Amino acid sequence: MSNYSRDLEIAKKAAGEAAGIVRSYRDGRHYEVDFKGRNDLVTDADLASEKKILEILREAYPDDQVMAEETSGDAVLPDRRTWLIDPIDGTTNFTHGFPVSCVSVALWENEQPQLGLVLEINSGECFSAVRGEGARLDGEEICVSAVKEPRNALVGTGFPYNDMSLFSNYLRLFEWLVHRTQGIRRPGAASWDLCCVAAGRFDGFYEYALNPWDVGAGALIVQEAGGVVTDWEGGDGWLFSERIVAGNPSVHAFLLEGIRGHFTDEELRG
Numbered sequence: 001m002s003n004y005s006r007d008l009e010i011a012k013k014a015a016g017e018a019a020g021i022v023r024s025y026r027d028g029r030h031y032e033v034d035f036k037g038r039n040d041l042v043t044d045a046d047l048a049s050e051k052k053i054l055e056i057l058r059e060a061y062p063d064d065q066v067m068a069e070e071t072s073g074d075a076v077l078p079d080r081r082t083w084l085i086d087p088i089d090g091t092t093n094f095t096h097g098f099p100v101s102c103v104s105v106a107l108w109e110n111e112q113p114q115l116g117l118v119l120e121i122n123s124g125e126c127f128s129a130v131r132g133e134g135a136r137l138d139g140e141e142i143c144v145s146a147v148k149e150p151r152n153a154l155v156g157t158g159f160p161y162n163d164m165s166l167f168s169n170y171l172r173l174f175e176w177l178v179h180r181t182q183g184i185r186r187p188g189a190a191s192w193d194l195c196c197v198a199a200g201r202f203d204g205f206y207e208y209a210l211n212p213w214d215v216g217a218g219a220l221i222v223q224e225a226g227g228v229v230t231d232w233e234g235g236d237g238w239l240f241s242e243r244i245v246a247g248n249p250s251v252h253a254f255l256l257e258g259i260r261g262h263f264t265d266e267e268l269r270g
Contacts, residue, residue, distance in 0.1 A: 194218025
């Protein structure tokens with residue numbers, strides 16, 4: 001039995017109860033929408049979802065640290081066991097009724113992700129992984145695609161909502177990819193995008209202006225599904241660099257080449 005089996009069950013419980021709260025708001029419960037920054041929304045549903053997750057985690061693991069989107073401003077991963085929480089990844093989607101939004105829960109220890117769980121709130125699909133044990137969708141093993149040629153690849157991405165500093169180059173990269181791939185999709189929730197890579201729905205994914213709680217779970221799921229995850233320099237700094245690229249080995253290498261060709265060394269580092 002995995003050392004993280006109980007942790008995974010607790011994460012599933014927390015995500016499931018949080019998703020139920022979000023669905024209650026989606027299905028007619030009144031909620032307020034506020035702004036944390038330009039185009040950066042927070043709703044009563046985010047706050048209630050995060051509160052429930054924290055209650056469950058703190059009851060089970062009172063000594064663990066938590067880095068959560070709505071209640072944590074930390075920019076450094078603590079040395080101790082740390083949970084990375086996004087109560088609704090895709091809040092803008094949620095407020096507009098667009099059906100892609102997720103609860104994302106990850107456990108990091110020894111500066112590595114040890115488990116990741118992403119629950120898509122509308123479909124109920126549950127993606128999960130424990131380090132060294134593979135990735136799963138609703139309990140069934142998944143793996144990244146075998147696509148090797150970029151012209152056959154479907155790529156996921158996201159557009160920044162509050163950091164436009166690299167947007168001109170980003171659009172040029174987007175155009176470059178349009179001419180070299182089968183298509184590009186932008187669902188609006190990075191955790192789900194990463195899980196789509198893990199399940200072989202996307203062959204690769206790239207984005208910038210992301211936070212640790214956006215990628216902390218999904219990236220492990222990609223890795224455990226046989227994929228590659230790096231920052232834009234090809235290194236391991238993707239959690240805090242705000243820049244990530246993921247994919248099966250071939251498409252990851254192709255995306256990394258394209259990114260490096262459209263940004264300066266300083267822009268790649270962040």
